[in-house]
Amino acid sequence: MNVQIDNQTEQLHPVSFEQHHKISCFLAYEYRLLDEERFDDWLALMHEDIHYWMPGIENRRRENLLEHGFYAGDHMAYFDDGLRDLTRRVSRFKQASAWAENPATRNVHQVSNIEVYYGETDGEYLVHSVIQSVRSRGLDEQYVIYGRRTDVLVQEAGQLKIKQRLILIPNATLTCKNINTFL
Amino acid sequence: MSNIIKTIDVTDSLENLKDVCDIENGRIAGKIFYDQAIYEQELEKIFARCWLFVAHESQIPNTGDYVTTTMGEDEVIVIRQKDGGIKVFLNACPHRGNKVCFAESGTTRGFICNYHGWSFNVQGNLVGQHESGIYEASDFDKAKWGLKEVAQVDSWKGLVFATFDPQAPTLQEYLGPMTWYLDALFDNQEGGTEFVGGCIRSTYDCNWKIAAENFVGDILHAGWTHDSAARAMLGGSVAKVSDFEESYSVNWNGHGYEFALDTVGNVAVLGESALNKYLHTIKPSVAERLGEFRSNMIGAVSSCTIFPNFSFLAGQNTVRVWQPRGPNKIELFTWVVVNKSAPQEIKEKWRKGAMMTFSPTGVFEMDDGENWEYCTKTAKGRVTAAQDLYIGLGMNSRASDTSLPGNVFKGQLNEANARAYYQQWFDHLNAKSWKELPNRNFGKQEAE
Numbered sequence: 001m002n003v004q005i006d007n008q009t010e011q012l013h014p015v016s017f018e019q020h021h022k023i024s025c026f027l028a029y030e031y032r033l034l035d036e037e038r039f040d041d042w043l044a045l046m047h048e049d050i051h052y053w054m055p056g057i058e059n060r061r062r063e064n065l066l067e068h069g070f071y072a073g074d075h076m077a078y079f080d081d082g083l084r085d086l087t088r089r090v091s092r093f094k095q096a097s098a099w100a101e102n103p104a105t106r107n108v109h110q111v112s113n114i115e116v117y118y119g120e121t122d123g124e125y126l127v128h129s130v131i132q133s134v135r136s137r138g139l140d141e142q143y144v145i146y147g148r149r150t151d152v153l154v155q156e157a158g159q160l161k162i163k164q165r166l167i168l169i170p171n172a173t174l175t176c177k178n179i180n181t182f183l
Numbered sequence: 184m185s186n187i188i189k190t191i192d193v194t195d196s197l198e199n200l201k202d203v204c205d206i207e208n209g210r211i212a213g214k215i216f217y218d219q220a221i222y223e224q225e226l227e228k229i230f231a232r233c234w235l236f237v238a239h240e241s242q243i244p245n246t247g248d249y250v251t252t253t254m255g256e257d258e259v260i261v262i263r264q265k266d267g268g269i270k271v272f273l274n275a276c277p278h279r280g281n282k283v284c285f286a287e288s289g290t291t292r293g294f295i296c297n298y299h300g301w302s303f304n305v306q307g308n309l310v311g312q313h314e315s316g317i318y319e320a321s322d323f324d325k326a327k328w329g330l331k332e333v334a335q336v337d338s339w340k341g342l343v344f345a346t347f348d349p350q351a352p353t354l355q356e357y358l359g360p361m362t363w364y365l366d367a368l369f370d371n372q373e374g375g376t377e378f379v380g381g382c383i384r385s386t387y388d389c390n391w392k393i394a395a396e397n398f399v400g401d402i403l404h405a406g407w408t409h410d411s412a413a414r415a416m417l418g419g420s421v422a423k424v425s426d427f428e429e430s431y432s433v434n435w436n437g438h439g440y441e442f443a444l445d446t447v448g449n450v451a452v453l454g455e456s457a458l459n460k461y462l463h464t465i466k467p468s469v470a471e472r473l474g475e476f477r478s479n480m481i482g483a484v485s486s487c488t489i490f491p492n493f494s495f496l497a498g499q500n501t502v503r504v505w506q507p508r509g510p511n512k513i514e515l516f517t518w519v520v521v522n523k524s525a526p527q528e529i530k531e532k533w534r535k536g537a538m539m540t541f542s543p544t545g546v547f548e549m550d551d552g553e554n555w556e557y558c559t560k561t562a563k564g565r566v567t568a569a570q571d572l573y574i575g576l577g578m579n580s581r582a583s584d585t586s587l588p589g590n591v592f593k594g595q596l597n598e599a600n601a602r603a604y605y606q607q608w609f610d611h612l613n614a615k616s617w618k619e620l621p622n623r624n625f626g627k628q629e630a631e
């Protein structure tokens with residue numbers, strides 16, 4: 001899984017200034033869709049083979065590291081989703097009986113430190129970024145999640161799609177009760 | 184025995200607890216979810232006294248394998264010994280108290296304290312110090328200064344529990360006939376169960392009891408609270424619990440298991456037909472192993488809490504501990520449990536399915552968190568904290584003509600388990616020791 005994402009030693013080739021700009025705008029657009037609760041439009045940006053993965057982070061000693069250091073493919077994860085899973089999650093948000101979503105959670109998603117490289121095949125891009133999600137609920141609840149993200153985007157019929165997403169938070173204990181959004 | 188932890192002094196019980204926990208009359212008050220003085224009593228009279236879940240055997244199969252966790256707010260190391268046994272130590276150095284193990288899990292030949300370099304082996308013995316020569320000059324007796332061990336450690340079908348209290352009854356006595364029900368999930372196949380790798384931890388602004396109580400016997404909330412999740416996962420509402428012909432609430436020593444006999448009601452919400460199929464496939468062998476009755480429980484609509492803070496759902500296969508972090512805060516530790524003998528792809532579906540439903544990103548759990556936090560937060564108001572809260576459902580539902588073990592009540596839409604849970608809580612806070620704890624069990628010790 002995620003051969004490309006994990007292969008840190010491979011020689012990476014940055015894309016052009018223009019392509020970098022396009023992809024940055026795409027990522028900003030994607031996050032605005034989430035902030036505006038346009039979940040169907042957001043889902044439409046997912047590739048049919050999407051692997052949307054946010055592994056649990058384990059606080060282990062350097063001599064006891066896992067498959068990928070602080071996380072492993074067969075361990076517990078916040079998200080380890082395909083398109084069907086993402087669709088089911090979205091479907092909960094849309095139920096009138098999602099009591100905890102009314103009043104709504106107000107979201108601000110931010111993406112920065114964007115690096116874009118050519119991927120393994122034509123029309124594929126490897127994107128590293130840093131993300132921040134701020135949520136507020138009720139009168140006074142606020143939750144902030146920071147993370148590092150690695151995406152594989154593909155150009156398909158003139159449209160960029162997200163094919164792989166790896167989200168790594170620094171926290172071994174989530175400092176809030178849930179993640180009722182996407183990152 | 185110098186390495187066994189000193190028993191802490193027991194303070195006097197709080198007065199007027201009956202005002203906030205009056206089980207005969209089916210009422211409690213929000214104060215029990217928000218009061219600092221009550222919380223201090225809980226740390227001492229419940230968490231330093233009861234058997235607490237600390238690990239699953241499968242997490243530490245080999246010598247030197249360890250996990251760290253907490254018993255109440257006390258940090259501990261759970262480590263496999265050379266002889267196959269398990270020891271549980273305070274994760275605090277006996278020199279100045281620094282934490283000795285910072286990792287959540289791993290494998291080691293010992294622990295070395297970062298502060299002054301005291302080093303301990305797997306058995307917890309102090310085996311060396313930085314500048315060891317100067318200790319000799321002070322007539323230092325190494326044998327007395329190892330890591331401090333908890334009073335008792337024992338396990339049931341892979342579930343490892345520990346207690347700080349040397350006077351605590353055996354784990355068998357503590358669990359009583361609940362073990363008969365635990366086996367429906369933890370011993371339904373040869374080889375028993377294992378935990379999937381990892382542990383997901385999250386933080387709630389809620390009292391630990393409101394969460395534990397939810398699993399001890401509150402299926403009532405499911406049909407309402409989780410309607411959106413059920414629709415998302417199943418495309419329809421959750422099974423209507425009041426339609427079940429036969430269901431039970433069973434408790435003992437404050438533990439509680441509420442269940443239907445529909446085999447797959449819980450597993451169904453994972454929306455993975457392969458898992459339903461797996462349970463149907465193993466069911467005949469479960470019936471052979473545990474009898475027909477419990478073979479109906481393996482993934483049925485159900486939930487369980489072992490007093491005070493260990494809970495699980497058979498079917499979703501989520502296992503969790505509600506770790507107290509103050510009167511109005513918890514850390515939730517969750518794991519996924521699977522049958523060791525299950526095919527790999529079945530284990531994999533459970534790993535994902537449990538997370539998809541019951542985890543911080545789980546579509547079911549999201550709605551629970553809101554409820555528990557605000558049951559806690561409203562009690563911030565002095566007047567609100569004193570308000571009577573109704574806990575009287577199923578007052579007269581005791582099953583008198585049953586062969587089932589434990590204190591058995593008819594129907595799972597029932598607050599009998601919640602009442603027994605809070606009664607046990609009340610009794611502990613009023614007792615100075617195990618000896619003073621009243622025995623309120625009336626059911627059978629064993630199945631007939």
Ligand code: FES
Pocket residue numbers: 276277278279280281296297298299300301
């Ligand atoms: S505190 Fe551990 S060696 Fe001093």
Ligand SMILES: [Fe+2]
Pocket residue numbers: 397404405408409547551
């Ligand atoms: Fe729930």
